[in-house]
């Protein structure tokens with residue numbers, strides 16, 4: 001399972017993780033050695049995140065990521081080559097328009 005997606009605010013690649021408290025936390029998809037959140041993928045494909053501590057430092061199977069709220073920059077221009085999130089990719093049908101067109105044809 002791929003949990004990677006684009007942030008609707010800034011278009012960057014992000015990952016949904018689940019914290020130890022069971023809350024969802026959005027982090028940057030790319031690991032960052034300066035990050036403060038340890039992330040690993042569990043057996044079901046869920047990304048788990050936690051704060052490393054002196055007692056529980058980053059383990060070999062974990063990677064440091066930055067919480068996306070720290071890097072989200074919605075005001076800046078979208079990264080080159082990445083379509084604006086509001087625009088549907090080529091080949092993807094607008095279902096609202098489709099339903100409108102086919103209504104009453106049953």
Ligand SMILES: [Zn+2]
Pocket residue numbers: 007008009010011012068071072073074
């Ligand atoms: Zn963002």
